Amino acid sequence: MGQKLNWTATLGLTTALLAASLPMQPVAAETTASVTERVDTQLEQMTLEQKIGQMIMPDFRLWDGANHTKLAPEVGRIIDRFDLGGVILFAENVSETEQTTKLVHDLREVVEQDPSNDIPLFVTIDQEGGIVTRLGTGTNLPGNMALGATRSSAYAEAAGGIIGSELHALGINVNFGPVLDVNNNPGNPVIGVRSFSSDPNLVGELGSAMTQGIQEQGVAATAKHFPGHGDTAVDSHYGLPVVDKSLAELKQLELIPFKRAIDEGIDMVMTGHIGMPQIEDEVVESKQGTFPLPATLSDDVITGVLREELGYQGLVITDALNMQAIADNFTESEAVIKTFKAGVDIALMPTILRSASDVTKLETIFDDVIKAVESGDLKEADIDRSVERILTLKATRGIWKETNDPVTLEEQLNEAKSVVGSPEHKVLERQMTEAAVTLVRNDRKTLPFKPKKGQTVLVLSPTKDQTDSMVKTIRSLEKNAGNLKLVNVLTENYGASTPHLNQNPALQEKINQADYLIVGSNVNNSAKLGTSSADHYVPAEVFRQANRTGKKSVLLSLRNPYDVAVQPDADAQLLVYGFKGDPNGPDSEAGNTKSAGPNLPAGIRAIFGEFVPQGKLPVDVPKFKDGTFQTDLYREFGDGFRNWNK
Known part of the structure; x- marks a missing residue:
C-alpha cells in the first residue's frame, strides 16, 4: 500500500512544478492614462454598428452541418462584416492542439487584417476543468468540487494557472470560469460538481485562487453565474429556475463569492438566467406561463445589485441567450435589447448561426438594436459605456495592443505544443486529483x-x-x-x-x-x-x-x-x-x-x-x-x- 501523502512536501512540489511549467505572463495593469486615451479615441471613430458589433458574441460550433474546426470563408466574412467583438468556441471547434491553434490564429487574423476596424477579438471558451472541459487535448483537471475536497487554495491556483497557460498558448484570451455558484441544493441538475462547495466562504477562497491563476497567465477570467445558480432545481438550458430569496438572504450565501471576486479584480462576470422575484418584480407573460423576469434581463439585478450594491464596474456578459430560459419567452431582439438596458455589456449567443442563410437573423438583431437607440428606448451613452469597458479590458489584458505586433502561426504552434498537456501539468493534475x-x-x-x-x-x-x-x-x-x-x-x-x-x-x-x-x-x-x-x-x-x-x-x-x-x-x-x-x-x-x-x-x-x-x-x-x-x-x-x- 502507498504511503500517506506528506502535504507540506506535496504543496512545495506543486509550487515548484507550477513555477517551472507555467510561462508567466504580465498581470494586467490598472487602467492607465494611455489606455483611457486610446479607448476614448477609438470610441470617437466608431460607428453605432461597430459599437454594437463589439457587444455581440456568437458561436460557430457547427457550419453547414459539420463541426467548425477550420475557418470557413463565410464565417470570416460574417465576423468582418459585423465587426464582431468576440466568438465562443465549443468542443466541436477544438479537436486537438495544432488544429485549435490554427483555427484561433485564423479567427484573429480576420480582424487584424481589417484596416477599418482592427480591434482584436475576444476568443472565449468554457474551460472550467472537470466535467466541463472543451479542449480535445490538454490537461483536464479534476474539477471544482474535487478541488473543494482538497481544501487547498494552492491546488486551485495551480489549476487556474494550468487552464490559463494552456489557453494562452492556443491563442484563446478569455475563459468562462471559474464557477462561483454555491451548490447547496442536492437536486441541482446543472451545477453540482462544477461548484467548489456548499460553503460560500470556501467557494470564495478557491474561486479567488483559481482566478488569480488564470489571470496571471494573461487570460481574462469570468465569475459565473451571477447572482448564483447553486440553489436551483431547474437547468436554465431547458427552463427558468427561480431563487426566491431577498437581497439580505443572497448576501448571506450566493453573493459572498461574487463579492470577493469583485473586490479582488475579476475581469468579467457572467449572468445567470435565474428568476429573482424578491429583487425584480417584473414578470414575463408567455406561452409557457407567467415567470419572473430572468436576472440576465433585469435592471434591478444587474444594475441595482451587481453594479450599485456590489460596486462592480467591470465587464458583464450574459450566459447563452439561446438557452430555453430566455428563448422560450423572448424574441432574439427583445432578449438582446433587454440585456443591454439592464446594464449588460456583451450578449452571448443571441442567435443560432449554422449556415450563411442564418445571417438574416443577425441582421435583424442589429437593425432592431439600432432602432431602439434611434427611438430612445436604448441610450447610446449606455452603448458607449459598454464598449468602453470592452476596449479597456482588451487593452489591459494585452489583447488590443498599442502597436500591432502579431504572433506568427509558427510561434503560436511552438508554444502550444510545449505547454498544452505538458508532462508537468499532468503531474499536477494527478496530485490534485488524488488529494481530492x-x-x-x-x-x-x-x-x-x-x-x-x-x-x-x-x-x-x-x-x-x-x-x-x-x-x-x-x-x-x-x-x-x-x-x-x-x-x-x-x-x-x-x-x-x-x-x-x-x-x-x-x-x-x-x-x-x-x-x-x-x-x-x-x-x-x-x-x-x-x-x-x-x-x-x-x-x-x-x-x-x-x-x-x-x-x-x-x-x-x-x-x-x-x-x-x-x-x-x-x-x-x-x-x-x-x-x-x-x-x-x-x-x-x-x-x-x-x-x-x-x-x-x-x-x-x-x-x-x-x-x-x-x-x-x-x-x-x-x-x-x-x-x-x-x-x-x-x-x-x-x-x-x-x-x-x-
Whole structure:
C-alpha cells in the first residue's frame, strides 16, 4: 500500500512544478492614462454598428452541418462584416492542439487584417476543468468540487494557472470560469460538481485562487453565474429556475463569492438566467406561463445589485441567450435589447448561426438594436459605456495592443505544443486529483481491496467508457505497482432499461463469480434517484446481494456526492467528483471523444491501496428517504476518513 501523502512536501512540489511549467505572463495593469486615451479615441471613430458589433458574441460550433474546426470563408466574412467583438468556441471547434491553434490564429487574423476596424477579438471558451472541459487535448483537471475536497487554495491556483497557460498558448484570451455558484441544493441538475462547495466562504477562497491563476497567465477570467445558480432545481438550458430569496438572504450565501471576486479584480462576470422575484418584480407573460423576469434581463439585478450594491464596474456578459430560459419567452431582439438596458455589456449567443442563410437573423438583431437607440428606448451613452469597458479590458489584458505586433502561426504552434498537456501539468493534475478522493464509509475495513492472484473483480458502471477506464487502471496497477496481483475482471453497464436483479440472470451470475465489486454511480439529477429508477435500484440490489453472499463492495461516486445517501448498503463509499472515462471511449457530455478525466483512475488506485484518501466532503449530504432528500444529514461538510482503520 502507498504511503500517506506528506502535504507540506506535496504543496512545495506543486509550487515548484507550477513555477517551472507555467510561462508567466504580465498581470494586467490598472487602467492607465494611455489606455483611457486610446479607448476614448477609438470610441470617437466608431460607428453605432461597430459599437454594437463589439457587444455581440456568437458561436460557430457547427457550419453547414459539420463541426467548425477550420475557418470557413463565410464565417470570416460574417465576423468582418459585423465587426464582431468576440466568438465562443465549443468542443466541436477544438479537436486537438495544432488544429485549435490554427483555427484561433485564423479567427484573429480576420480582424487584424481589417484596416477599418482592427480591434482584436475576444476568443472565449468554457474551460472550467472537470466535467466541463472543451479542449480535445490538454490537461483536464479534476474539477471544482474535487478541488473543494482538497481544501487547498494552492491546488486551485495551480489549476487556474494550468487552464490559463494552456489557453494562452492556443491563442484563446478569455475563459468562462471559474464557477462561483454555491451548490447547496442536492437536486441541482446543472451545477453540482462544477461548484467548489456548499460553503460560500470556501467557494470564495478557491474561486479567488483559481482566478488569480488564470489571470496571471494573461487570460481574462469570468465569475459565473451571477447572482448564483447553486440553489436551483431547474437547468436554465431547458427552463427558468427561480431563487426566491431577498437581497439580505443572497448576501448571506450566493453573493459572498461574487463579492470577493469583485473586490479582488475579476475581469468579467457572467449572468445567470435565474428568476429573482424578491429583487425584480417584473414578470414575463408567455406561452409557457407567467415567470419572473430572468436576472440576465433585469435592471434591478444587474444594475441595482451587481453594479450599485456590489460596486462592480467591470465587464458583464450574459450566459447563452439561446438557452430555453430566455428563448422560450423572448424574441432574439427583445432578449438582446433587454440585456443591454439592464446594464449588460456583451450578449452571448443571441442567435443560432449554422449556415450563411442564418445571417438574416443577425441582421435583424442589429437593425432592431439600432432602432431602439434611434427611438430612445436604448441610450447610446449606455452603448458607449459598454464598449468602453470592452476596449479597456482588451487593452489591459494585452489583447488590443498599442502597436500591432502579431504572433506568427509558427510561434503560436511552438508554444502550444510545449505547454498544452505538458508532462508537468499532468503531474499536477494527478496530485490534485488524488488529494481530492474522499472516503466517507469503510465498514469492516472493506478498503483497500487486497485480492489474491486469480480472484475476480466485478466493475459495474453506467457507461462503457467508465468501465473501460477502470479496467485499464486495474491492469496498469497489475503491471507497474506490485501491490495488485493478476486478477480476473468482469464488467457490466447499467442504464434506464436495465431490469431488476431478480430479472437479470446475467448480472446475477457475474455477482456470483465475483469476490470484489466496484459499483460506479453517476447521477446529476435527483429525479433519477427514486426507487423506480435504475440509477437507484441497480446499485442498491447489487449491494444487498453482495452483503448476503459476503462479498466486499464499494460505491464509487462519480459525480454529485449526494448518491452516497441513496446507497446505504454499500460497505465502503468513495467519492471522486468526476465521471469522464477512457480517452478511447465516447464522451457525450462534452461532445468530445478525446477528453478523458483523471478522476476514475484516481478512485481505482485508492480502492486498491495505492494511496490513502485525504479528501474532505465539500458539501453537506442530506439523508435520502422515500425518493426525496430530507432536512437532516447523512454526512456533514468536512467528513472523510484519512486512514483505513475506520
